[in-house]
Amino acid sequence: MSALFPDRVKLVEVGPRDGLQNEPGRVETATKIEFIQRLAETGLPVIEATSFVSPRWVPQLADAEAVYAGVQRQPGVRYPVLVPNQAGLERALAAGVADIAVFTGVTETFCQKNIHCSVAESLDRYQPVIAKAREKRLGVRAYLSCVLGCPYEGPVAARQVARLARWFADLGVDEISLGDTIGIGTPLQAQQLLAAVAEEIPLARLAVHFHDTYGQALANIFACLELGVSVIDSAVAGLGGCPYAKGATGNVATEDVVYMLEGMGIETGVDLKKLIEVGNYICQTLTRENQSRVGRARISRLKQIT
Amino acid sequence: MSALFPDRVKLVEVGPRDGLQNEPGRVETATKIEFIQRLAETGLPVIEATSFVSPRWVPQLADAEAVYAGVQRQPGVRYPVLVPNQAGLERALAAGVADIAVFTGVTETFCQKNIHCSVAESLDRYQPVIAKAREKRLGVRAYLSCVLGCPYEGPVAARQVARLARWFADLGVDEISLGDTIGIGTPLQAQQLLAAVAEEIPLARLAVHFHDTYGQALANIFACLELGVSVIDSAVAGLGGCPYAKGATGNVATEDVVYMLEGMGIETGVDLKKLIEVGNYICQTLTRENQSRVGRARISRLKQIT
Numbered sequence: 140m141s142a143l144f145p146d147r148v149k150l151v152e153v154g155p156r157d158g159l160q161n162e163p164g165r166v167e168t169a170t171k172i173e174f175i176q177r178l179a180e181t182g183l184p185v186i187e188a189t190s191f192v193s194p195r196w197v198p199q200l201a202d203a204e205a206v207y208a209g210v211q212r213q214p215g216v217r218y219p220v221l222v223p224n225q226a227g228l229e230r231a232l233a234a235g236v237a238d239i240a241v242f243t244g245v246t247e248t249f250c251q252k253n254i255h256c257s258v259a260e261s262l263d264r265y266q267p268v269i270a271k272a273r274e275k276r277l278g279v280r281a282y283l284s285c286v287l288g289c290p291y292e293g294p295v296a297a298r299q300v301a302r303l304a305r306w307f308a309d310l311g312v313d314e315i316s317l318g319d320t321i322g323i324g325t326p327l328q329a330q331q332l333l334a335a336v337a338e339e340i341p342l343a344r345l346a347v348h349f350h351d352t353y354g355q356a357l358a359n360i361f362a363c364l365e366l367g368v369s370v371i372d373s374a375v376a377g378l379g380g381c382p383y384a385k386g387a388t389g390n391v392a393t394e395d396v397v398y399m400l401e402g403m404g405i406e407t408g409v410d411l412k413k414l415i416e417v418g419n420y421i422c423q424t425l426t427r428e429n430q431s432r433v434g435r436a437r438i439s440r441l442k443q444i445t
Numbered sequence: 446m447s448a449l450f451p452d453r454v455k456l457v458e459v460g461p462r463d464g465l466q467n468e469p470g471r472v473e474t475a476t477k478i479e480f481i482q483r484l485a486e487t488g489l490p491v492i493e494a495t496s497f498v499s500p501r502w503v504p505q506l507a508d509a510e511a512v513y514a515g516v517q518r519q520p521g522v523r524y525p526v527l528v529p530n531q532a533g534l535e536r537a538l539a540a541g542v543a544d545i546a547v548f549t550g551v552t553e554t555f556c557q558k559n560i561h562c563s564v565a566e567s568l569d570r571y572q573p574v575i576a577k578a579r580e581k582r583l584g585v586r587a588y589l590s591c592v593l594g595c596p597y598e599g600p601v602a603a604r605q606v607a608r609l610a611r612w613f614a615d616l617g618v619d620e621i622s623l624g625d626t627i628g629i630g631t632p633l634q635a636q637q638l639l640a641a642v643a644e645e646i647p648l649a650r651l652a653v654h655f656h657d658t659y660g661q662a663l664a665n666i667f668a669c670l671e672l673g674v675s676v677i678d679s680a681v682a683g684l685g686g687c688p689y690a691k692g693a694t695g696n697v698a699t700e701d702v703v704y705m706l707e708g709m710g711i712e713t714g715v716d717l718k719k720l721i722e723v724g725n726y727i728c729q730t731l732t733r734e735n736q737s738r739v740g741r742a743r744i745s746r747l748k749q750i751t
Contacts, residue, residue: 141447314656322742325708326667354701354738355663355708361632395660402661432660432694441634 143367147310147406149185150393151316151346151372153204154421156187156221157390158378160199168202171359172209174421179213181413183393184194184404187240190221191207207234219280220427223254228268238278241265241307245283245300248291253284262306267272269310280314281307282348286332294377297335305339314344316372319359322352322388326362333363346370349391351377351430356391357399371396376418377430392431394418449673453712455491456483457622457652457678458699460727461512462493462527466505467695468731474508478515478715480727484681485519487719488735489699493546496527497536508745513540525586529560534574539654544584546622547571547613551589551606552596555626559590568612575616586620588654592638593630603641611645620650625665628658628694632668639669642665652676655697657736662697663705677702682724683736698737700724 148222156177159166171189178186188210194201203220212218219238222228243261244250250258265281272279286300286434296354304315317336329347336345347363349356349371360371379389397411411433418434421427429435461481465472477495484492494516509526518524525528525544527535537545549567550556556564571587578585593730609623623642625635634655642651653669653676655662666677679702685695703717717739724740727733735741 325705327709351738352742353696353704354663357660358667358705361667362666364494388741392660396657399631399661399664403633432657435694436658 142365144364144403145367145369146406147369148364148400149370150183150369150396150407150409151187151277151370152375152393153187153372153390154178154182154374154376154378154393156200157189157224158373158376161389162199162427166199166425168205168209170213171202171206174417174424175206175218177212177417177420179210179216181417182407182409183414184215185217185219186414187222188218191227191234192221192223193226195222199405201301202358204234205229206328207236218267218276219278222268224264225268225271228271232275232277232397238280239268239272240280240282241312242284243303243396244285244320245295245303246285246289246292249285249289250358250429252291252299258303262303265307266310269307269312271386278314279312280316280346281312282318283307284312284318284320287316287319288321290321293299297332300332301336301339303440304336304345308340308344314338314346314370316346316348316370317354318348318372319350320348322356324349325355325361326358329359330362330366333366333368342367343369344385346372348372350379351388351391357395360391360396361399364403375414375431376422378421378427389430391436392418394431394433398433404420413426448671450670450709451673451675451711453714454487454706455676456702456715457491457493457676458489459493459654459678459696460484460680460682461683462496462694464682465679465682466496466503467685468733470731472505474511474515476730477508479511480723480730481516481687483726485516485522486655486714487723488715490521490714491523491525491722493625494524494526496529497533497540497585498527498529499532502529510536510540510599513542517611518542520686522563522597523584525584528574529730530570530615531574531577534577538581538583541701542583544586545574545578545669546586546588547618548588548590549609550591550595550626551601551609552591552595552598555595557592558597563578564609568609571613571617575613575618579617584620585618586622586652587618587632588622588624589613590624590626591632592623593625594627596627602687603638607642607645614646614650618677619749620652622676623653623656624678625652625656625662628656628662630655630665632664636667636668637673639674647677648673652678654678656685657678657694657697659665664698665699666702667705670709670726681720681737682733682740684727684733688738695736698724700739700742701739704739
């Protein structure tokens with residue numbers, strides 16, 4: 140095997156945003172703030188804090204300003220926020236954010252259903268957003284959704300994903316996250332996609348973002364690690380889901396990713412025991428089942444074996 | 446990558462035995478029979494039907510004879526049974542079985558707690574069992590438990606696993622299943638173990654058996670497929686667990702394995718849609734949560750995408 144495993148992985152925790160935006164019930168602003176602060180104490184380097192999307196589209200995130208202002212930010216931890224357009228960027232700048240993320244789907248139908256415009260229109264919309272963010276020296280990440288399959292259009296061509304990734308990279312976006320939003324991909328497909336995109340963009344600028352709808356997320360991550368990917372998105376307790384894919388479970392659980400990486404001798408800087416406690420905390424607070432296998436297994440047992 | 450993926454995988458369904466023996470409530474004999482018959486209709490080639498263990502140890506399997514006699518066996522499907530000793534073999538022979546399996550732990554403490562003897566004593570006990578089974582031209586499989594870690598002794602040396610596997614192979618055992626009984630292993634550990642054992646025994650005679658306690662099972666399977674393993678144990682709906690590892694979830698779910706293999710272009714002969722239906726059937730019957738991610742995702746969605 141000529142695997143190219145990285146020595147260290149940067150984990151991007153998306154629980155507070157990708158996770159909580161899909162919660163059916165209302166989550167208190169104070170809970171969101173405490174959740175983010177507890178996550179920062181585990182050693183996670185990047186915690187996506189919230190989204191400056193219109194409250195009309197995602198009422199769960201209407202308190203974005205209050206959440207961002209309320210978090211006591213730790214040195215060395217980044218707290219990016221999602222912005223869907225120029226108005227979102229203005230709000231984010233007013234809030235004093237240092238890093239933003241933009242997002243688009245790779246198929247026309249998903250783009251229309253999710254962000255209500257064509258793929259080309261979404262790019263037109265993001266061009267000035269990214270330009271202004273760079274001018275203000277913000278970090279910029281781009282999410283591409285449905286990279287391994289679309290709930291409406293089915294299979295997705297890797298060259299279409301690579302083309303979009305290249306477009307964002309050419310605008311100076313720092314990092315591009317490849318999202319299997321509906322969790323449909325399997326490991327060789329994930330490797331093939333990553334390899335195709337890495338022909339256009341240095342692998343160091345690519346992140347992988349898997350949902351565990353069909354149980355494939357960790358296998359897909361392992362497969363992508365073999366190619367050398369070193370940025371992985373995940374959500375503690377497997378929070379999240381996709382409102383456009385009923386029956387879908389959430390993001391891959393950060394605890395399960397950290398457990399695997401530790402077992403592989405790959406550093407993350409995260410304290411797994413503390414992370415498990417945060418996962419249990421947010422699940423108890425939201426009265427939600429913990430989707431992390433590691434989180435569900437007894438902490439005492441974990442301590443005994445490792 | 447110089448992965449050695451097989452073209453075809455033989456799935457060994459352990460749900461009716463490894464799964465049901467850990468159910469807290471009583472399962473009707475008729476349910477067990479119907480469950481096995483429905484599994485056979487999915488195209489699964491091997492279904493571990495029951496265990497001729499003493500009802501004193503595992504009361505859930507006291508109806509082994511009735512289950513085995515009640516199943517209308519399909520041509521091309523094998524229905525092995527577990528036997529713990531000479532008495533179990535006699536019962537199995539009287540029932541007319543064609544394939545048996547024996548099992549031992551690779552650490553002294555697990556062996557004592559699980560089958561109430563030392564590792565050496567278990568080998569002494571199995572030697573005449575295997576000899577007689579071969580004389581009667583039965584197929585023989587050996588399970589090794591806790592190959593990637595023991596709940597009592599912690600890490601396990603790969604050479605100890607390889608030594609035991611070699612002992613069974615030298616007695617003429619057809620297949621040796623390497624079990625991560627407490628689900629603690631991660632992909633590189635799984636690869637290293639498999640490679641170490643494959644130095645002693647041809648890979649074609651080795652099976653892998655993962656539990657999903659820490660969510661690692663499918664990633665571990667993918668890693669072992671890269672080395673060319675072509676026999677995988679699993680349980681529909683992720684049935685099972687280990688009474689000696691509290692908080693443990695069950696076996697890796699057959700549905701999730703089949704989904705991954707299909708996505709990788711590896712044949713199994715299994716009809717995934719039928720398999721999902723069987724998983725839902727047994728979970729409804731046992732009023733048990735389906736642990737298969739694929740089983741929990743909507744079948745209609747699955748049909749739409751693939």
